[in-house]
Amino acid sequence: MRRYLGNSIRPTIFALAALVFVAAGGCGRGPTPSGAGGTAETISQIGSTTVLPLAQQWREAFNKDYPDIDIAVSGGGSGTGIKALIGGSADIANSSREIKAKEIEQAKEAGVTPVEHVVAYDGIAVVVHPSNPLKALSVEELSGVFAGLITGWEALGVSGMDEIQVVSRDSASGTYEAFKELVVTLGGKDETRDYAPSALKQTSNQAVLALVAQTKAAIGYIGLGYVDDSVKVVSVSPLDGGKPVVPTVENVKNGTYPISRALYCYTNGEPTGVVNTYLDWIKGPQGQTIVEDLGFVPVNEE
Amino acid sequence: MTALPQLSRKTSQAIAFAILWIVAAAVILPVVAILAVMLLKGGRAIDWHMLTSIDEGLLPAIAGTTLLVVLTAAISAPVGVAAAIYLSEYARASTSVRLIRLAIVNLAGVPSVVYGLFGFALFVTLLQFGRCLLAAACTLAFLVLPLVITASEEALRQVPQRLREASFGLGATRWQTVRRVVLPNALPGIITGMILSIGRAAGETAPILFTGAFISLSKPFPNSPLDPFIALPYKLFVDATEMPGISEATKWGEAVVLVLLVVGLNLAAVLFRARLRRARRW
Amino acid sequence: MRSKVQRGWEWFVSTAIRVSGAMAIVFVILIFIFLLRDAIPVLRTSSVRDLLTGEFWRPTSEPPQFGLLPLLLGSLYVTVGALVISVPLGIGAAAFISEVAPAWVQEILKPAVEMLATIPSVVFGFLGLLLVGPWLAERFNLPLPLFAGLGSLMLGFMAMPTIVSVSEDAIRSVPVALRENSLALGATRWQTIRRIVIPSARSGIIAAVLLGLGRAIGETMTVLMVTGNSAVIPQGLEGFLRPVRTLTATIAGEMGETAYATPHYHALFMIGLILFVITFITNTIADIAVRRSGGLTQ
Numbered sequence: 001m002r003r004y005l006g007n008s009i010r011p012t013i014f015a016l017a018a019l020v021f022v023a024a025g026g027c028g029r030g031p032t033p034s035g036a037g038g039t040a041e042t043i044s045q046i047g048s049t050t051v052l053p054l055a056q057q058w059r060e061a062f063n064k065d066y067p068d069i070d071i072a073v074s075g076g077g078s079g080t081g082i083k084a085l086i087g088g089s090a091d092i093a094n095s096s097r098e099i100k101a102k103e104i105e106q107a108k109e110a111g112v113t114p115v116e117h118v119v120a121y122d123g124i125a126v127v128v129h130p131s132n133p134l135k136a137l138s139v140e141e142l143s144g145v146f147a148g149l150i151t152g153w154e155a156l157g158v159s160g161m162d163e164i165q166v167v168s169r170d171s172a173s174g175t176y177e178a179f180k181e182l183v184v185t186l187g188g189k190d191e192t193r194d195y196a197p198s199a200l201k202q203t204s205n206q207a208v209l210a211l212v213a214q215t216k217a218a219i220g221y222i223g224l225g226y227v228d229d230s231v232k233v234v235s236v237s238p239l240d241g242g243k244p245v246v247p248t249v250e251n252v253k254n255g256t257y258p259i260s261r262a263l264y265c266y267t268n269g270e271p272t273g274v275v276n277t278y279l280d281w282i283k284g285p286q287g288q289t290i291v292e293d294l295g296f297v298p299v300n301e302e
Numbered sequence: 303m304t305a306l307p308q309l310s311r312k313t314s315q316a317i318a319f320a321i322l323w324i325v326a327a328a329v330i331l332p333v334v335a336i337l338a339v340m341l342l343k344g345g346r347a348i349d350w351h352m353l354t355s356i357d358e359g360l361l362p363a364i365a366g367t368t369l370l371v372v373l374t375a376a377i378s379a380p381v382g383v384a385a386a387i388y389l390s391e392y393a394r395a396s397t398s399v400r401l402i403r404l405a406i407v408n409l410a411g412v413p414s415v416v417y418g419l420f421g422f423a424l425f426v427t428l429l430q431f432g433r434c435l436l437a438a439a440c441t442l443a444f445l446v447l448p449l450v451i452t453a454s455e456e457a458l459r460q461v462p463q464r465l466r467e468a469s470f471g472l473g474a475t476r477w478q479t480v481r482r483v484v485l486p487n488a489l490p491g492i493i494t495g496m497i498l499s500i501g502r503a504a505g506e507t508a509p510i511l512f513t514g515a516f517i518s519l520s521k522p523f524p525n526s527p528l529d530p531f532i533a534l535p536y537k538l539f540v541d542a543t544e545m546p547g548i549s550e551a552t553k554w555g556e557a558v559v560l561v562l563l564v565v566g567l568n569l570a571a572v573l574f575r576a577r578l579r580r581a582r583r584w
Numbered sequence: 585m586r587s588k589v590q591r592g593w594e595w596f597v598s599t600a601i602r603v604s605g606a607m608a609i610v611f612v613i614l615i616f617i618f619l620l621r622d623a624i625p626v627l628r629t630s631s632v633r634d635l636l637t638g639e640f641w642r643p644t645s646e647p648p649q650f651g652l653l654p655l656l657l658g659s660l661y662v663t664v665g666a667l668v669i670s671v672p673l674g675i676g677a678a679a680f681i682s683e684v685a686p687a688w689v690q691e692i693l694k695p696a697v698e699m700l701a702t703i704p705s706v707v708f709g710f711l712g713l714l715l716v717g718p719w720l721a722e723r724f725n726l727p728l729p730l731f732a733g734l735g736s737l738m739l740g741f742m743a744m745p746t747i748v749s750v751s752e753d754a755i756r757s758v759p760v761a762l763r764e765n766s767l768a769l770g771a772t773r774w775q776t777i778r779r780i781v782i783p784s785a786r787s788g789i790i791a792a793v794l795l796g797l798g799r800a801i802g803e804t805m806t807v808l809m810v811t812g813n814s815a816v817i818p819q820g821l822e823g824f825l826r827p828v829r830t831l832t833a834t835i836a837g838e839m840g841e842t843a844y845a846t847p848h849y850h851a852l853f854m855i856g857l858i859l860f861v862i863t864f865i866t867n868t869i870a871d872i873a874v875r876r877s878g879g880l881t882q
Contacts, residue, residue: 042521044433044530049544056518060357063520072433072530073518075544076511080839089426089433102846165728170813170837171644180644194645197654200730200827201813203837204544214718214729226546315774322684325676329748330696332741336711381604388605392598398606405608407871411795411863412615413802414705415835416856420615423622444611451608475590477597505704508804508836535706542710543809550714557710561703568702572695 042070043275047081047094048174049204050122050223051263055094057290062281069274075204078174085266086112091275093266096122096174096223097181112268119282120263121297123224123252124179127209127231129216134158136235136244139258142183145219148196153217167208167220170201178261179221187239221259224252225295252297263296340561344554352555360559362522366531367563369524370510371500373439374446378499381443382450383492389451390458391480410448414508417445422512436527438514445509446499453498457491458484494575501567505560507535534560616860623857626650626850635854641815641829643838643848650851652858654815658732658828659801661818662811665736666743666800671793673740674747675782678792681748682755683777701745709809712738717810726825730812733824738806743796750795754788754874755781787876794870798863804832813837831855 045055052075059071076084078097084090086107099107099114107114126142128134134156137145144150146166153161169176176195185193202208205226212220213230224247227233235244238258251257271279281287288298309317352359385402393399421441431437461484469479485492515536524531538556541548626635630650638651681693712734721729758781766776782789812827815834835852 042529052517052544053546059518059520070520071518072516072520074516074530075540080512084433087427088430106845163727172838177644191646194642197640197642198814198816200728201815201829201837202543203808206546207543209546210543211728211730214721215727217727228546311772311775315772318774318778319684322676322680325673326680326685326689326693329673329677329700329744330693333696333700336715339715340711381607384601384604385608388601392601393605402605402608404868404871405612407867408612408864409608411798411802411867413804413832413859413863415804415832415839416615416619416802416860419835419839419853419856420618423618444615447608447611475594477594501702505702505706507704507706511836512839535704538710539706539805539809542713553710553714557707561707564702564704565699568699572698 042072043092043278044072044074044084044090045092045094045265046074046076046084046090047092048078048096048263049075049206050078050096050173050175050225051094051119051265053225054120054263054291054294054296057294058282058287061286061290062278065281065286066277069278071278077170077172077203078177079172082114082266085114085268086110088112091267092279095264095266096261097177098262098264099266114266114268115270117265117267117271117279117283118262118299119265119279119287120291120299121252122261122263123247123249123257123297124175124182124221124259124261125224125227125247126219126221126234126236126259127212127227128219128234129212129214130230130232131216132158132161132219132232134232134234136237138237138244139183139186139239142236143186143190143193146179146184146195146199146221147193148198161217163217165215165218166196166199167211167215167218168195168199168201169205169208169221170203173204175205175221175223179259182259182261183221223296224249227295249292249295249297260297337561340554340558344551344556344558347549347551347555348558352552353559356522360534360537360556362519362532363534363537364559364563365523366515367504367534370435370439370442370531370533371503373435373527374442374503375496375500377439378443378447378450379496382447382495382499383454385447385451386454386458386492387480387485389455391476391484406448406451409444412445414445414506417441417509418512420444421509426513432528433512433514433516433530434528435514435524435531438510438531438533439527441509441513442503442506445506446503449499449502450495453495454488454492457488457495460491461487490578491575494571494578497567497571497574501564501571504567505535505564507539510536534563619853619857619860622853623850625845626847626854629847630851635851639817641834643851648847650847650854652831652855654817655829655831655834655855657817658811658815659830659832661732661823661828662735662739662807662830663797663800665733665824666739667793667797669736669740670744670747670796670800674744674792674796675751675789677744678748678751678755678789679777679782682752683773683781697745697748700741701749703742705742705803705805706809708738708742709806712806712810728812728827730810730827731825732811732818732828735807735811735828735830736824738810739800739803742803742806743799746799747792747796750792750874751785751789754785754792757788758784787873791870791873794866794873798866798870801866802832802859802863804836808833808836831859835859 055073059073078095081090081093081095082099082103085093104114141150141156145164151164153164180195181188184195185191200211202211205222208220208222209226209231212218233247235246236258237244245251245257247257252260265279267275283299291298354361356362389399389402421437425431425437425440426433465483466479469483510533514530515533516530517540519530519532521529522532538560541556542553635650635652637653638649639653640649640651641654642649681690685693716737717729717734720726720734762780762784763776766780807830811830811833813829813833814827815829818826818828835855839852
C-alpha cells in the first residue's frame with residue numbers, strides 16, 4: 001500500500017529547508033571582512049565611475065613598472081566601492097565623494113578602518129544641449145532646477161522650450177552626492193532639498209553626457225574630465241555672488257569654480273605592501289600625469 | 303437580418319490570413335533588420351586585433367565568459383541532471399512531483415537582478431568567496447538550473463520504456479538501469495541541454511554585476527576560480543554606457559560578437575538536437 | 585541476489601537523486617527566505633501603506649521616503665505596453681505557424697523566433713539606447729530618447745518568443761479530431777481556428793501570456809538602459825512617451841550605494857521580495873492554467 005507521499009521526498013525537503021533556515025538565520029550579523037579582496041597579491045579596486053577611467057589607466061601604466069602586482073578594477077559607483085571596502089571584497093574604494101558618517105559607523109562595526117587618500121581634484125560641469133542658448137546660472141538657480149522647484153526653461157530666460165529635463169546620476173554615484181551637497185542643498189544650507197523625483201537617473205557620467213547631447217531640453221552634470229564637443233558647458237556663479245565662472249582645470253585649481261570636489265581612494269587602515277606601493281605611485285608624478293591627461297586636476301605636491 | 307453587408311466566409315478567411323502573414327512579417331522583419339544594422343555598423347570594427355588583443359580587444363572578455371559558463375555548467379550539471387533523473391525515473395507520488403515542477407517554473411521566473419542580490423549576499427559575502435569566477439558561476443548555476451532540469455528530463459523521457467523494462471527483466475536495479483541503459487541513451491539530449499544553458503549564461507549581465515565581473519585586470523585571464531574576470535555582456539554594458547572615448551563602431555562590434563557567440567551556441571545545440579533526432583535508432 | 589554493499593550503494597545513490605529532486609524546492613524556499621529576512625526590517629520605519637501608496641521614492645533624502653508607487657506604476661506601464669505588443673504578435677504568430685504557414689515558412693519562422701529568445705537582454709538595451717530610441721525620438725519629435733514606451737517595445741520583442749512557443753504548444757495540442765469535425769461541418773479553416781482551436785487552447789494561451797508577463801516584469805538590463813530611470817508617476821497614455829523607473833532598474837541602479845542594514849538596503853530587498861512574489865504568483869497561475877488545458881505536448 002503506497003503512502004500518500006510515498007517516498008522520502010517530503011521529509012528530505014523539510015529537513016533541508018529547516019537546515020537552510022537555521023543557517024540563514026544564524027548568519028545575520030552582516031558581512032565580515034576577510035582581509036583582502038581576493039588572493040594575497042590581487043588588489044581589488046572598485047567604485048566611482050568618475051574615477052574609473054583614471055583607475056584603468058593607472059593600472060595599465062603601473063603594471064608596466066610593476067608587472068607582478070595584480071590589480072582588478074571595476075565601477076559601480078562610489079557607494080558600491082565603499083560598501084565593498086566595508087564588506088571586505090575590495091582593497092581600494094574609489095570615491096568621488098567623502099565617506100559618510102553612517103558608512104564610517106558601519107565600517108567600525110565590521111572592524112574596518114577607512115583611511116582617506118586624495119588622488120585628484122575634479123570639477124563638476126553643468127552641461128546642456130549644444131543648441132541651448134543658456135550661458136550662465138547661479139548656484140541658487142541650479143539648486144532650484146535640480147530640485148524640481150524651477151521646471152520651465154522660461155524661468156531661466158530661455159525661450160522655445162517648455163519643460164526642463166533634469167538629468168542626474170543615480171544614488172550609487174559619488175558625483176550625485178557631491179553635486180547634491182555643493183549645489184542642491186545650497187552648500188549644506190538646506191539639507192531638506194533633494195533631487196526632483198522626475199530627474200532621469202543615469203548610471204554613469206558617460207550616460208549623462210550621451211543623454212544631454214541628444215535631448216534639446218536637457219540639463220545635467222558630469223565630471224569635468226568627461227566634457228566634450230557634444231554638449232555645451234554652462235558657467236556657474238557662486239552662492240555668495242560674483243561673476244559666473246567657466247569650469248576649467250585652471251579654475252578648479254585656483255578655487256574659483258564653485259562646484260569642485262576631491263576624488264578619493266579609501267583603504268582599510270593605513271595601506272601596506274603592494275597597496276601602499278600602488279597608492280604612492282598614484283599620488284606620485286606618474287599617476288598625477290595621467291590625472292592631468294584625462295582632464296582632472298592633479299594633487300599638489302606636499 | 304442585419305443591414306450591414308456580410309463578408310463571405312471566404313473573404314473573411316482571406317483577410318484573416320493576410321493579417322496573420324503580416325503578423326509573421328512584423329515578427330521577423332525587425333529581427334532581420336536589426337541583425338543587418340548590427341552587422342553593418344559593427345562588422346567594420348571586428349578584426350583579428352579586436353578579437354585577440356589583450357589590452358584593447360575582447361580576448362580577456364571572451365576567455366572570461368567562456369571560463370564562466372563552463373564552470374556554471376559544471377556546477378549546475380550534477381544537481382540538474384540528478385533532479386531530472388529523479389523526475390523521470392524515480393518519482394512516483396504526484397504531489398511532490400507537482401511541487402518540484404512548480405518550483406522549477408518559479409526558479410525560471412525569478413528576475414535576474416534578484417539572483418544577483420542573492421548571489422552577492424550568499425556566495426560573495428556569507429561564504430566569503432569574494433568577487434570571483436566561483437561566486438558568479440554559482441549564482442548563474444541557480445539561474446540556469448531550471449533549463450538544465452527541463453532539457454535533461456525531456457532527454458530522459460525520450461528513451462523508450464521497453465529498454466528499461468528489458469533491463470529490469472534481466473534483474474538490474476533501478477540505478478543500474480539508469481546508469482547503464484537510460485543515461486547513455488539520453489546523454490546526447492542532456493548535452494544539448496547543457497549547451498543551451500551555456501548559451502543562456504553567456505548572455506546574462508545582472509547576476510554577475512556584483513559577483514565577480516570586472517572592467518580592467520592585471521591578470522586578464524583568471525588562473526583559478528577565486529580570481530576575478532572580465533565578461534563580455536558586462537563589458538558591452540560598460541562600454542556602451544560608462545566608458546568615454548569608445549568609437550561607435552567598436553561598441554557595435556562588441557554587440558555583434560556577443561550576439562554571434564550566444565546565437566552560435568544555441569544554433570549548435572539546435573543542430574545537434576536535430577541530428578540526434580534523425581539518427582535515432584528506435 | 586544483491587549483496588549488502590550493492591544494496592547500500594543503491595540506497596545511497598537513490599537518496600542522492602531524491603535529494604537533488606528536492607533541491608529545486610529548497611532553492612526557491614532559500615531565495616524567498618533570504619529576501620524576506622532582509623526585506624522585513626524596512627517595515628520598522630515605513631508601514632506597508634506608506635510603501636505601497638507613497639508617491640515619492642527618495643531614498644537619500646533627510647528623512648528618506650520609500651514610496652513604491654512610482655516604481656510599481658513604472659513597471660506596470662512598461663509591462664502592459666510590452667504585452668500590448670507581444671500578445672497579439674505572439675498569439676498571431678503561434679496561430680500562423682501551427683495552422684496557416686506552409687512548411688517552408690515554418691522552417692524559417694520557428695528558428696527565427698527561437699533565436700530571438702536567446703538574444704541577451706543587454707543587447708536589447710544596447711539597441712534601444714543607441715538605435716531605436718534616438719530614431720523614434722527624432723521621427724516623432726519626442727522630448728527624450730529614453731521613455732517607457734521604448735522599454736515596452738524592446739520588452740515586447742523579448743517576451744514574444746515565450747508567448748509564441750507556449751501558445752504554439754497549446755494550439756498544437758488541440759486534438760486533430762476537433763479540427764476535422766469542424767471542417768467536415770463545412771467551416772472554413774479560419775472559422776475553425778477562430779471558433780474551435782483558439783478557444784480550446786485558451787488555458788495554454790493564458791499561461792503563455794502570464795509567462796510573458798513574468799518575463800517582462802522581471803527584466804532588468806534592458807529597462808535600466810532605455811526607460812530613462814525617472815521615478816515619477818506616469819499619467820495617462822502620455823506616460824508611455826515619458827521616462828519612468830521600474831522596480832528592477834531601481835535595484836540594479838541603487839544596490840551598490842546602500843550600506844548594509846540601512847532602511848534603503850531593506851527597501852531594495854523589499855522591492856526584490858515584491859518582484860519575487862509577483863513572478864511567483866504569475867508563474868503558479870500559468871502552471872495551473874497549463875494543467876487545466878491538459879498539459880502540453882512535448
